[in-house]
Amino acid sequence: MRSSFTRIILVSAALYAITCGLFIFFLIQYEASRTVITISVLFAVAAAGIFTGFMLAIRNQMSSILSKLSLTIQSIIDRQGSEWFSVSEDNMLSKLQEQVLKLSGILRMQKQRYKEESEEVKSLISDIAHQLKTPLANLTIYNGLLMDSGLTTDKRQEFTRILLSQTEKLTWLMDNLIKMSRLESGIIMIQTGKHDIGKTVFTAIKQMYPHAERKNVEIQFSGEQSIELQHDVKWTGEAILNVLDNAVKYTDEAGVIKVSIHKYEMFARIDIEDNGKGIPEHELSQIFKRFYRGADAIDTHGVGVGLYLARKIITEQGGYMKVSSEMGKGSMFSIFVPVGDSFSVAPAISDITPLD
Structure with missing residues (x-):
């Protein structure tokens, strides 16, 4: 960079000298007075000095800028993130520095x-x-x-x-x-459409019913209204099925699982409540982790994937899950699915119970 800049100065100086020489030559050729020639020469020398000083100042300024840029980049490499140009000045250098720091x-x-x-x-x-x-x-x-x-x-x-x-x-x-x-x-994409969430829940209950019947566990489904909202029927059903499977596993024989749907302005809430053994308080924040199994779950069939998958599916649709539990009384999992702009009330599904 420095050698290129020096080359530019030398070429510019040579062109300037040639121009001044030709100018003086024409003055002598046309017999200009000695005073005019002297003044012209002095002016040319002064102009050359000013030009040279100006170019050197530019070179020094450019060297300073490049040095600061080098220091900025080096500070980024060293993970210091130092700023060498004033951020209060709205100029090219501060903007360049800002972009470099953003890139970093x-x-x-x-x-x-x-x-x-x-x-x-x-x-x-x-x-x-x-x-x-x-x-x-x-x-x-x-x-x-x-x-x-x-x-x-x-x-x-x-x-x-x-x-x-x-x-x-x-x-x-x-x-x-x-x-x-x-x-x-991301190989499987959640594809939402306007569907009745009540039917999605009921389908999951029907799939789980044979498993619950083998343990003599009753599944009760109540809901005054069915709600149509944007959701992926297959994967939302998979999430509900996983939560139901978890409830059946940890509910004793002759137990009861209650499923209900509630609507709010922004969300539809699906509650799945059992009267099983309950979950210790210190495990409530862990149960949605992949492959997590509680200390009391060692003798129960499972690998700790179901609840993780359920929350993953619901989260992908903009919803979330909550759990509350009391030892010896049971647990309640709440699935919140956003209703969005497609919220509407569908005809009610009355007296839906898989045990009939």
């Missing part, structure tokens, strides 16, 4: 996001490996036991049931892992 912030955010994504992938792989380890180990163990020719018929049937249970658990786990990964990676 964007790059830092991207780096942090990539780091978090990398940690998330590592965590996911670790969680998946941990979740697959137990059922795969059980399959190997019981498969080996079944190969014992001296095994009694009762034991063989028992081990076969365990193998079937572990296979079902493994299949269920893989299905949910696929759903979870597709949702998180």
